[in-house]
Amino acid sequence: MQQSLPISEIIQSRISRRNYLPEPLTHETITAIKQMFAAFSSGPLGTSLSFSLVSREDTATQKLKLGTYGFIQGARYFIAGQIQPSVIGFLDYGYTLEKLILEFTRMGLGTCWLGGTFDRGEFSKAIGLKEGFVIPAITPIGYASETRGIGERLIRLGAGSDKRLPHEKLFFDGNPSTPLLLPEGHPLESILKAVRMAPSASNNQPWRIVVDGNLLRFYISRKPGYQKAFSQVDMQMIDMGIAMSHFDLVARENGISPEWSISETTPMFEGLEYVISVFLPS
Ligand SMILES: Cc1cc2nc3c(=O)[nH]c(=O)nc-3n(C[C@H](O)[C@H](O)[C@H](O)COP(=O)(O)O)c2cc1C
Known part of the structure; x- marks a missing residue:
């Protein structure tokens, strides 16, 4: 224990x-x-x-x-x-x-x-x-x-389970062409590190986060054709829920209480599907 x-x-x-x-x-x-x-x-x-x-x-x-x-x-x-x-x-x-x-x-x-x-x-x-x-x-x-x-x-090797995409391919500042740069010790650093370690189906890591001040939007980058294998279950949406849990747990550990909401109007980006937003009160 x-x-x-x-x-x-x-x-x-x-x-x-x-x-x-x-x-x-x-x-x-x-x-x-x-x-x-x-x-x-x-x-x-x-x-x-x-x-x-x-x-x-x-x-x-x-x-x-x-x-x-x-x-x-x-x-x-x-x-x-x-x-x-x-x-x-x-x-x-x-x-x-x-x-x-x-x-x-x-x-x-x-x-x-x-x-x-x-x-x-x-x-x-x-x-x-x-x-x-x-x-x-x-x-x-x-x-x-x-x-x-x-x-x-062999399964781990096949899925590339020991690897994760680099921070700059997952987290963005305002739009997905601008990687998020964080000064050392920034509160988001440890939270996003935990998101990056999340397990995902076939280690596809579909989570993308676009930061807009205190509001962060979660988008999904779906692997083309992947969903077809699973009929009724949206496997990559489960991955998104897993990423939310890592975000939430580490934010709370750092004394931040995330507020989750699904917005009707959000910026749209090519290849990305909006999922959920999180507001971090300062
Ligand atoms: C939603 C989901 C479904 C998964 N399905 C399978 C599966 O059917 N078979 C399997 O061997 N691993 C499955 N995995 C495990 C992933 O392959 C594994 O999490 C990923 O390769 C990262 O490795 P790690 O969990 O050791 O960090 C699944 C993971 C997630 C999150």
Whole structure:
């Protein structure tokens, strides 16, 4: 347990874990996880969220197979939530599950966002998916093995998981042709560093932020054709929610209370889709 570590350090230390040890979670850990579900039952934009902890043992008796197409090895437990699909729902889901994931990281547990490589049909049965709802993404949870298997190393290499786009390709001053320059020690520096470390589907890092004084606008730079693979789930909108959570957590750690809102009228930029704004009171 790394109770005292600041959230900015937890963010820097989290990575996707795909190989797990056979040890079951302790009763205390299971209770703590379920208590967190209760505490994280709605997103910052108002979506009500329900998460389930599913174990292989329980689902085996129902003859369900919690498959991950070989991407995850040895995991006994998974967390899956359900929402009615909407932009706000995906933002809230990304924001909230990432906050949970960071708390689990603090507890020394391994996780890995999975949006594509899991058996949606079997997981839907395991959590009793309601009519009109979707599972946006899930995560295994457990004690990760110290060493990475060859499969995990190949997946990380394939996605370029250890790399992030440089600051100047993500954060802008007024418009996307002007990279944001920050004087050293500027309050935004640590906040944007945390956004840049966010996990994203296929490590596509679709988040772009345009700064306009105390108002920052989040835009999405979609990977062409990517959405086609996911039908009802807007995977890159989940990425945007994850970036919001990193922004929000580190801003609050620095004594700033971000105010989120979706504006009707915003500057439009080629290749970018407006998502949400955040106001930082001075
Ligand atoms: C919304 C979302 C969906 C993801 N889906 C998958 C997946 O289906 N399979 C997988 O192995 N990794 C998946 N990932 C993990 C990413 O590949 C990983 O976060 C990225 O490569 C960065 O690596 P890191 O998490 O270790 O920092 C997903 C991540 C996110 C945020």
